[in-house]
Amino acid sequence: MPHIALPEGLPGISAGFAFRPETAKPMRELAHILLHEPSSLTPGERELIATYVSSRNCTQFCELSHGAAAASHLGDKSIVEKVKSNFAEAPISDKLKALLAIAGKVQQDGKLVTSADIDAARQQGATDLEIHDTVLIAAAFSMYNRYVDGLGTWQPREPEMYAQMGKQLAEHGYRTASVREPVGVS
Amino acid sequence: MPHIPLPPDLPGIRGAMAFRPETARPLNAIVEILLTGPSTLSPGERELIATYVSSRNCTHYCASIHGAIAAAHLGGNEALVKQVKTDFTQADITPKLKALLNIAGKVQQDGKLVTTADVEAARQQGATDLEIHDTVLIAAAFCMYNRYVDGLGTVQPDDEALYRERGRRVARDGYVTVSEEYLASHALAAH
Secondary structure: OOOOOOOOOOHHHHHHHHOOHHHHHHHHHHHHHHHHHOOOOOHHHHHHHHHHHHOOOOOHHHHHHHHHHHHHHOOOHHHHHHHHHHHHHHHHHHHHHHHHHHHHHHHHHHHHOOOOHHHHHHHHOOOHHHHHHHHHHHHHHHHHHHHHHOOOOOOOOOOHHHHHHHHHHHHHHOOOOOOOOOOOOO | OOOOOOOOOHHHHHHHHOOOHHHHHHHHHHHHHHHHHOOOOOOOHHHHHHHHHHHHHHOHHHHHHHHHHHHHEEEEEEEHHHHHHHHHHOOOOOOHHHHHHHHHHHHHHHHOOHHHHHHHHHHHHHOOOHHHHHHHHHHHHHHHHHHHHHHHHOOOOOOOOHHHHHHHHHHHHHHHHHHHHHHHHHHHHHH
16 A cells, blocks of 8 residues: 555656656656666666666665566576676676666665776776766665655566566656556556 | 756756746746645745755755745745754644645645545644645655756855745745746847
8 A cells, every 4th residue: 555645556756757747757867867768778778777776775666667678678587696696797788887887886885886886887988977876776776675665656566567677667658658548456 | 066067047946947948937837826825834844844945955045045035935034934944843843834834745745645534634734735735746746846957057156145035035026927027038138
């Protein structure tokens, strides 16, 4: 049961967004710029960073929806699972591994990021903008995750719902709602 | 030294925002709505929530600037801001705000720590659903701003007078207006 009277049938952050459209707008815009707009990191790579942070925060809704978006971009679910369980062994670039190490530190506390972490990312070709966006994606998901958990939102487990949501997010981004109609509880 | 080259004259989040104006816009919009938009919580009360969360995250820049903005809203009462940071249960604030700060402190650690009892306690002190929502989101948003400021290794000055002066301006003019000045001047400087 959510802690406040959120619209019924809307999972996770969709319920918080529907409850307070004023704050939903810039929160959607931020995700859209960070995850969907053109960048030298692919949308799949950026969704992996979002998934990894959400997984470390144990926020199921965000982990599964962004994991589904990453899988849709990458055409491969197994990479997502490997990144969550041990990214060092995942079939991803060394640059992304170095950026995930930075994201994991930011998820705990931004002060844990060291010059050595940044140098390691730069040595793998990471640009200043890629480092900036990695830090901000990890920070932003520290917000989205807490928002979803802190309101006690409904976080369903049905993989089909997330697969559909992931496809929608991968194709259209975050400016519009990925879940518009209440989802039936099966 | 920041981890990436940020404008040297802009401390804390301002340097990061000038580095990436595209994300600065929604970041400023979120804080403007939550802390200065229409609400049954006063701007001073909302700034105290932001200050408390930033203080618990040990992000000096955010704790100092939002503490200064809170004080500016609260008639210059810096002692009250300090008391909220050290032990809000003993501070001269309403029982409702104390119950909301308790929720904010849980969200700062992990949103899953918020219990039905925490929310009930806030309701018993008169907190509305919207006030509870905004408290959760202010706490969550400052977990983002704090990590952004710390994760880039931004410059976080110690000079209290600097925060006091800027706190008064932000309290008077709001986040978006104040940010437009430095975002515009840096866009100009870049060309």
